[in-house]
Amino acid sequence: MAGNVTFTMIKPDATAAGHTGKIIDKILEAGFTIKAMKWTRLSKEEAGKFYEVHKERPFYGELVDYMTSGPILAAILVKDNAVEDFRNLIGATDPQKAAEGTIRRMFATSIAANAVHGSDSDENALIEGAFYFTTREHA
Ligand code: CMP
Numbered sequence: 001m002a003g004n005v006t007f008t009m010i011k012p013d014a015t016a017a018g019h020t021g022k023i024i025d026k027i028l029e030a031g032f033t034i035k036a037m038k039w040t041r042l043s044k045e046e047a048g049k050f051y052e053v054h055k056e057r058p059f060y061g062e063l064v065d066y067m068t069s070g071p072i073l074a075a076i077l078v079k080d081n082a083v084e085d086f087r088n089l090i091g092a093t094d095p096q097k098a099a100e101g102t103i104r105r106m107f108a109t110s111i112a113a114n115a116v117h118g119s120d121s122d123e124n125a126l127i128e129g130a131f132y133f134t135t136r137e138h139a
Contacts, residue, residue, distance in 0.1 A: 003122035005035070006082035007129040008090075012070035013113035020073055023116060026103055030089050032077040036133045041071045050131055059112065066112055074132040083125055086118045 091102025098105040108115035119125035
């Protein structure tokens with residue numbers, strides 16, 4: 001059975017463009033509740049660790065530079081079928097391929113600066129949430 005937790009980050013392009021409030025509205029309107037939330041800025045070391053699975057990809061260096069270029073908003077979200085429903089809400093990684101009405105279609109500028117992150121599995125939702133929050137903060 002699908003889990004009810006996912007993890008998101010509103011990324012530096014979206015926070016810098018003043019889209020944070022509008023994106024949170026879309027998330028709440030879609031039926032998610034916020035279990036934990038943190039406004040922060042990643043160091044190169046932290047971003048490198050968070051995206052370690054992409055280490056061998058050609059865009060890894062660009063991704064780390066971009067994710068450390070400004071503040072982000074990290075959050076743990078709760079809803080039935082959270083991972084899949086959230087990925088449908090944000091749309092495809094490439095905003096040009098994202099469906100009309102999705103968060104990335106509305107707010108992202110490029111495949112790298114794509115406004116929001118959404119976990120791709122229940123397992124990664126827990127791992128990624130634990131990267132930012134202690135168990136006590138989201139119990
Ligand atoms: P996300 O799915 O949140 O996590 C991996 C990120 O890598 C992805 O969002 C994009 O921001 C980035 N990414 C994926 N593919 C590319 C690419 N081809 N070029 C640059 N960045 C990418």
